[in-house]
Amino acid sequence: MTTASELLVSIDDIGVDRARGGFSRHVFDHAEQELREWFTEQARSRGLQVTTDGNANLWAWWGEPGTDAVVTGSHLDSVPGGGAFDGPLGVVSALAALDLLRAEGFTPRRPLAVAVFAEEEGGRFGVPCLGSRLLAGTIDPDRARNLRDPDGVSFAEAMRSAGMAPERAGRDDVALDRIGHFVELHVEQGRGLIDLHRPVGVASSILSHGRWRFRFSGQGNHAGATPITDRRDPMLPASRLVLAAREAAFGTESARATAGRLVPTPGGTNVIASTVDVWLDVRSPADAATRGLVDDLAGQADGYASEEGCRVEVTEESYADTVHFDAGLREELASLLDDAPMLPTGAGHDAGILAAHKPTAMLFVRNPTGVSHAPEEHAESEDCDTGVVALARTLEHLAS
Template sequence: MSASSLLGDIADVGRDRSRGGYSRHGFDSAELSLREWFVAEAADRGLDVTCDRNGNLWAWWGPPGPDAIITGSHLDSVPGGGAFDGPLGVVSALAAVDAMRAKGIKPSKPFAIVVFAEEEGGRFGVACLGSRLMSGAIDPATALNLRDPDGISFAEAVSAAGLDPARMGRDDEALANIGCFIELHVEQGRGLIDLDAPVGVASSILAHGRWRFSFTGEGNHAGATPIGDRRDPMLPASQLVLAARAAASSVDGARATIGRIQPIPGGTNVIASTVDVWLDARAATDEVTRNVVAEIKAAGLSAAEAEGCELTVTEESYGDTVIFDPVLRDRLAAQLGGVPALPTGAGHDAGILAAHVPTAMLFVRNPTGISHAPAEHAEPDDCEAGVAALATVLEHHLST
């Protein structure tokens, strides 16, 4: 089957009628439906599916073993995300298996398609939980205590899905099985558009992280409290939005985004007692990223003091600059006829695994340049070019 056809099969799962696009979050009903769909698709191809102790799905073509060639991606989304981020890599892996089988190819090495759990962090706030847990990049107790907006803990969610929270954590056996990981993904930006190329390879990922700024003031009545008597945390929170833009604008290539603000208690006629603001910051290096965050934090502290509020800053996740394995990157580019290599500002499971195993990424052109939004897109012909590229590099790796 084609990648576009497989995407069509899941097009109605997790549609977000209020935001547009899709809201499919780790271990919610939509994502669980997609996991069931993947298991069924893998079984139809004779692949044996297992679920590791961190909730990642593995569909093996032949017996599992060490130094396996692994491809795949994720099925969850950001709130109101596009149809391609994550699922394109999964459906392309299935379609690549179909393409290799049609040519009579049988892997001479262990091979699997992986679906990583909770990659976007759209439900529990930390991205790439499945790969972070597997690789030991996050403490299991920290992960299990994360809570979604409804107060459900990650431990409760995975338990409801049939997993044992007590077994979650670094999985050396799973890591040892990965000889290399090749992730296909829709491009999140305009690089391939400007290069007029349908497919490319990744060279690096910007250093990036997420921080929660909690401004605490005094909750009170919106009508009965004079302006001069207020300690309103919404004021320094709003100034932080402007500070983030200013700090990032002053550094070439830096990005800083406030995408989520949560006032407590959140009433229209209530002065908030606390306002939580989440910052996503990215730049070319660890030092530059942290300097940008430090500048934003200083602005937040100054604004909080001016309003008589307090500020607490918590680093919720962080990943240093990732340089993908240059030998593997160049080998893939050569196998595909010299496709371009380009950096990305987006994080991926491949970036988490890069510290432990050789990893590479293929990008498929996105004509809108938009991602994490309903307008994210990839043309059917480009999707098929991505499948062909993935099948080509997998064929090379599985036959040598």
């Protein structure tokens, strides 16, 4: 049998980002397409039947697809310059868990499937968990088709270039109805298991979270010829927003506010920008607190813009309420897995989207660095093996 770590090694040359470090694998780009082909080959070599739904999600079935299936899996795309484990660990662990079950002679009484969801990170088109959102009908398909990447390519155009039919995108009741339970294994994105000295845990909840774009508009001009007093420079209110977000997060219990992307236009060193886009990622345990924090920041941003003779427009690009995973299922799995600890997470996942529709759970594998969305993200081979066993026992339990 091939281990999860060995499967990860087999893809560690795909999507290497030599400028940022780590990996950049975005939906329908060359690296992500190569990973799709790799997964399809791995699944078919195990006798699994592979299909692609209308939302670009991959499904690999042990036997014939059917209703009330036990589904596991994760995603293969990454953030820009991300780590090797976020997403792929859940996919390779699913394959390794099926290998283990077959080696033990297990015959499932319910259909089993491995799913690979598209554009989970939103690294290309800006909306996280896009494949699972489309599947579940929580994003308008016309909006999704019209999303554009930084090069101006629409999601519909990218789908068509990849040989898919964008008109098929949208809620998929056939695929959704096939899911009886969904269990996603993921590297932990934090220090919970480190501090508890445990290799595997069970997710309890996901913080409410969203992404908002603040577009500051002013007057583009010459950096040398324009006196300071004559400027309408949108970079100033944008910079003040970044600092205000940090202060606002400190003032809201367990909140996070991050300005991870700032794009000035036209972006020349000797040019006063005409517009500056700032993307804020805001999260907290309470839905009202998350939205309240954003509302406060929008008001401050409007004031900052006015002081500089600029204006600001705020656009919500994605939002997900607080997710509480199925209480009975998570308790059941924690007991099954030697009283595995239950942990909340601030990271969003496809499992969080599906939790509103199906009994859903997550397993976490210890990350000894505590770092994620960066090249330092890691999981030890021994912990990966423990995670595969935990996932196999979970699938065996649910599919019996």
